[in-house]
Amino acid sequence: MGTAVRELKKIAVHFRPVRGENGNGNFRPENLMDKFVIRGGNPLVGNIRVSGAKNAALPAMAAAILTDEPVVLENIPDVRDIQTERNLLVSMGAEVELGYGRASHRTTISCRNLLNPEAAYELVKTMRASTLVLGPLVARMGRARVSLPGGCAIGARPIDLHIKGLEKLGASITQQHGYIEAAADRLRGGHIAFDRITVTGTEDLMMAAALAEGETLMENCAREPEVADLAALLNKMGAKIEGAGTSTIRIQGVDKLHGARHRIIPDRIEAGTFIIAASLTGGDLNVTNCDPKHLGALLEKLAECGVTVTTNGESVRVTNGHRLKAADVSTEEYPGFPTDMQAQYMALATQAEGTSLITENIFENRFMHAQELLRMGANIKVDGNRAVVRGYTPLSGAAVQCSDLRASASLVIAALVAEGETILDRVYHIDRGYERIEEKLRGAGAQIRRIGEMLPKKAVAPAVMA
């Protein structure tokens, strides 16, 4: 009997399976101490359906601020960050209906009576994407008070480019007591050339410029599919945006936006996570409800490693039964290799024949998973923004700790191929961006279960970033 389980048995009295019994995605404080127990060695077989993209749903929900009419969003993922965004909008006076199960992952948001254009520290500290309300609030309400997000597990992550861009659109901005205070009678069109590519910066300012007076030209923009998806929604709301998805976006401001209905794109990072898991565990997995076009850089890299992947419409099939070859990778802005797949790729590199050099170019501190993979027996040397991974190294189950969303996904993948059992602690990091990952993996044959630990009642949500 593995040491991990012996440890578990000792404290079993405190455990009971928990998670959103009422199926409407309500995350409760006691989920915060959940753990996963994973027994490795099972090939993934069958289908796994991908949810809507968290990083497209969050800006889309913020976009509802731009109109006093209802915005209906479909294919919303049932993840903790969506709950946080809902709480943020409700704290401003919005009405937000969020439905799962029969209500099929849909949200209806009405910002008719926004009374309090403020994003409080208590919410922003748990999710930095909360800052996406800054541009829409100034554009619609003429003022905003948004907490600065503070430090983050994966890097400094300032929002100076959001602020600079808003100033270019005529907003007056002050900073005091940890808050950004922004005001403008009406924003006016301008020229924004980003010093560096920023995804939420592009989204935040695109939303602001949609209601500005006159034309805005934005250059060196992020080209992520989530940016283009947001522009598609805004144009359905009556905005005039051209070029989203390219590095140059032109926006003709309008006086008013109206309600709309929009289906959020699939989550390419969730899809990539399952594709890498299948590449390592062997088996025959179909990852469905995804968009292979958004996975170009990843699928190219996997082909280089010798993974057999076939795409067909909205699905990607992975059949791999042999040892992989090592291949170097460097993270870049889209359409380059995504930084949000770097950690999962590191797990793959531990199982590949040879040495892989992984270079992280987007965030300065995104190798937290390496320490935990070392605990499982991997051979990794980190030096600044580079990691040298030597494979093939057999992994063994261990107690490991999640530190941020994608690092946690990397540990789940490693545990699926490790000998014996792994206990993942603090899986609340995973719940932030993966919808019921344990149920999806179990449905494809993985041995994974969630164990909940009763938290003392007065427990509060820890500050989590990334």
Ligand code: EPZ
């Ligand atoms: C988005 O974060 C994603 N989050 C991140 O996904 C993703 O890792 C990142 O883009 C890069 O692809 C959402 O979409 C909600 P950036 P964002 O602004 O927009 C620097 C996940 O796992 N920068 O493109 O915050 C910044 O520090 C998350 O789902 C400035 O210096 O990232 C970073 O080094 C993690 N000043 C780089 O630019 C600014 O004002 C890129 O950051 C803004 C950014």
